[in-house]
Amino acid sequence: MTLDKRTFLFLQGVCSPFNTRLAKRLQDKGHRVIKLHFNAGDIAYWGRQGHHRHLFRGQPEALGDYVKTLWQRYGITDQIAFGDRRPVHRSAVEDAPAAGVRTHVFEEGYFRPFWITLEREGVNGHSPLPRDPAWFRDVGRSLPEPPRPTPFKSRFKVRALHDVCYHVAGLANPLVAPHYRNHSSITAPQEYAGYIRRFTWLRYQKIRDHNHIRALLLSRRPFFILPLQLNTDAQIRDHSAYANMQEVIAVTLASFATHAPEKAVLCIKNHPLDQGLSHYAQLIQRLAKDYGIERRVIYLESGDLNRITRHAAGTITVNSTTGLVSLGQSCPTMALGDPIYQLRGLTFQGTLNEFWQQATAPDATLFAYFRRTVLHTTQLNGGFYCQPGIDLAADAAAQRLSAHTSPLEQLL
Numbered sequence: 150m151t152l153d154k155r156t157f158l159f160l161q162g163v164c165s166p167f168n169t170r171l172a173k174r175l176q177d178k179g180h181r182v183i184k185l186h187f188n189a190g191d192i193a194y195w196g197r198q199g200h201h202r203h204l205f206r207g208q209p210e211a212l213g214d215y216v217k218t219l220w221q222r223y224g225i226t227d228q229i230a231f232g233d234r235r236p237v238h239r240s241a242v243e244d245a246p247a248a249g250v251r252t253h254v255f256e257e258g259y260f261r262p263f264w265i266t267l268e269r270e271g272v273n274g275h276s277p278l279p280r281d282p283a284w285f286r287d288v289g290r291s292l293p294e295p296p297r298p299t300p301f302k303s304r305f306k307v308r309a310l311h312d313v314c315y316h317v318a319g320l321a322n323p324l325v326a327p328h329y330r331n332h333s334s335i336t337a338p339q340e341y342a343g344y345i346r347r348f349t350w351l352r353y354q355k356i357r358d359h360n361h362i363r364a365l366l367l368s369r370r371p372f373f374i375l376p377l378q379l380n381t382d383a384q385i386r387d388h389s390a391y392a393n394m395q396e397v398i399a400v401t402l403a404s405f406a407t408h409a410p411e412k413a414v415l416c417i418k419n420h421p422l423d424q425g426l427s428h429y430a431q432l433i434q435r436l437a438k439d440y441g442i443e444r445r446v447i448y449l450e451s452g453d454l455n456r457i458t459r460h461a462a463g464t465i466t467v468n469s470t471t472g473l474v475s476l477g478q479s480c481p482t483m484a485l486g487d488p489i490y491q492l493r494g495l496t497f498q499g500t501l502n503e504f505w506q507q508a509t510a511p512d513a514t515l516f517a518y519f520r521r522t523v524l525h526t527t528q529l530n531g532g533f534y535c536q537p538g539i540d541l542a543a544d545a546a547a548q549r550l551s552a553h554t555s556p557l558e559q560l561l
Contacts, residue, residue: 153551153553154179154180154181155180155181155226155227155551156180156181156182156183156223156224156225156226156227157172157175157180157181157182157183157225157226157227157228157229157550158183158184158185158216158219158220158223158225158227158228158229158250159172159182159183159184159185159228159229160185160228160229160230160231160237160238160241161187161191161230161231161235161237161238162191162194162229162230162231162255163231163255163311163533163534164190164194164311164312164314164315164316165194165308165311165533165534165539166194166311166539167533167534167539167542167543168194168195168229169194169195169196169198170539170540170543171229171542171543171546171547172184172198173198173543174543174544174546174547175547175550175551177547178547178551180551181223182198182200182201183201183202183203183219183223183225184198184201184202184203185203185204185205185216185219186202186203186204186205186326187204187205187237187326187329188319188322188325188326188329189318189319189320189321189322189325189326190315190316190318190319192204192318192325193314193315193318194314194315194318201223203219204325204326205237205326206325206326206327206328207328208328209236209328209330212237212240212241213240213241213244216240216241216244217244217248220248220250225250226249226250226251227250227251227252227253227550228241228245228250228251228252228253229252229253229255229550230242230252230253230254230255231254231255231256232254232255232256232272232332232383233252233254233270233271233272233275234332234383234386234387234388235332235383236330236332237332242254242270242271246270251269251270252269252270252271253267253268253269253550254266254267254268254269254270254271254272255267255533255546256268256272256273257470257533258470258528259470259473259489259523259527259528260470260473260520260523260524260528261470262300262303262532263298263299263300263301263530263531263532263538264298264524264528264529264530264531265528265529265531265532265533265542265546266527266528266529267527267528267529267546267549267550268527268555268557269555269557269558273383273384273388273468273488273489274387274388274468274486274487274488275388276489276527277557277561278489278523278526278527278557279561280489280491280492281492282492282493282494282495282515282519285492285515285518285519285522286514286515286518288518288522288560289517289518289519289520289521289522290518292521292522292525294521295521295524295525298530299530299541301532301535301537301538301541302535302537303532303534303535303538304535307534307535308534311534312337313337313341316337319337339424339426340424343424343425343426346425347423347424347425347450350425350450351450351451354450354451355450355451358449358450358451358452359452361447361449362449362452362456362457365414365416365447366460370412370413370414371410371412371413371414371462372413372414372415372416372447372460372461372462373405373409373413373414373415373416373461373462373463373464373465373505374416374417374418374454374457374458374461374463374464374465374475375397375398375401375415375416375417375418375464375465375466376418376420376454376464376466376469376471377394377397377398377417377418377419377420377423377429378394378397378420378466378467378468378469379394379420379422379423380393380394380427384467384468384469384486385467388468388486388487389467389468389485389486390486391467391485391486393427394427394429395427395429395432397467397485398417398429398432398433398436399432399436400485400501401415401417401465401501402415402433402436402437402440402442402446403436403440404501404502404505405442405445405446405505406440406441406442407502408502408503408505408506409505409506410505410506413445413462413505414445414446414447415442415445415446415447416446416447416449416457416461417429417433417446417447417448417449418448418449418450418452418454418457419448419449419450419451421451429448430448430450433446433448434448454471454474455474455478458471458474458475458478458480459478459480461475461480462481462508463480463481463482463483463497463504463505463508464480464481464482464483465483465485465501465504466482466483466484466485466486466488467484467485467486468484468485468486468487468488468491469488472484472488472490472496473490473520476490476495476496476511476516477516477520479510479511479513480510480511481497481504481508481509481510481511482495482496482497482511483496483497483501483504483508484496484497485501489523490519492515492519494511494512494515495511495512495515495516495519496511497509522560525556526555526556526557526560527556527557529541529542529545529546529549530542530545531543531544531545531546
């Protein structure tokens with residue numbers, strides 16, 4: 150891989166010290182780093198890192214031109230962002246190719262834990278990964294098996310602490326960045342209140358959920374699993390045709406009631422990081438009653454998804470990485486959206502109405518090649534929140550960002 154000295158513009162990152170650690174690694178390699186702040190949290194987490202820091206305080210519609218002036222002023226060759234669909238990133242990502250600026254996008258790992266995603270130009274629905282199963286067979290066959298990732302412990306309370314610190318700093322936004330608006334539709338106080346309420350009740354619900362799962366597995370009835378995603382996630386908000394998970398639940402229950410085998414059960418499991426603000430239990434109970442399938446629908450707030458999927462007759466998801474968990478368990482998988490694993494031979498290619506009766510297991514060999522290729526081209530060992538994970542991720546990312554071509558570009 151050819152290494153050259155470049156100038157990186159850092160846009161918004163995760164609520165953690167990851168970006169500052171990565172910037173230091175890039176500077177150590179001789180690259181130049183410029184930082185663009187959008188709010189007080191960005192400033193607080195960046196600290197005194199880097200020689201050139203800029204704060205955008207203007208109206209959102211002026212952001213595109215402002216970024217272009219930075220590209221020209223500093224001769225920006227590359228820009229780094231967490232997620233490609235945040236409002237503060239969209240114009241920069243869309244205008245970069247015409248200006249000859251390469252965009253590097255970080256995201257949570259496609260395969261978890263111990264992995265993060267780094268792709269050029271886009272992630273998830275905008276990933277440059279091909280959608281041709283034959284390509285994955287050819288490439289995956291030629292690649293070595295990836296090494297086992299270095300494990301680390303990443304506690305939720307560490308991530309939560311970073312989030313709280315970032316938003317506490319954000320209290321200064323009315324003075325520091327008066328026109329800034331968060332990409333999330335939920336305010337931090339609403340989110341924290343929801344977490345406290347949900348996690349308080351969760352200790353009691355875990356007992357109920359454990360009994361539900363045990364009874365379901367002992368019954369040996371065929372069951373399908375619908376793991377919920379977060380309404381605030383870009384995967385739903387920007388990369389799907391659904392407005393929210395309530396709509397996904399309604400569509401899935403309607404199809405299940407009409408087309409699933411009479412003995413089948415639908416198990417709906419909430420996301421572990423859901424804020425508890427959507428009241429899914431009441432919605433599911435009401436819809437199941439309307440369709441006359443109350444005894445065939447189970448709602449879980451907790452539970453081991455790997456264990457559940459291992460015994461399921463099928464998994465329904467929009468575009469979640471839980472689809473990869475399902476495929477890895479050789480469980481028939483229906484993707485209602487267009488994730489990177491939406492390939493003939495992996496996911497069911499018919500309609501949801503057909504899936505209940507015609508679901509087939511994925512091609513295990515194709516999945517092995519797919520996994521090997523995705524790990525090689527887009528995944529880095531590390532994490533965004535705990536110190537050991539950040540160290541691993543920053544070292545690996547700095548090396549990959551310094552290369553003239555990405556692993557995927559080399560294969561293509």
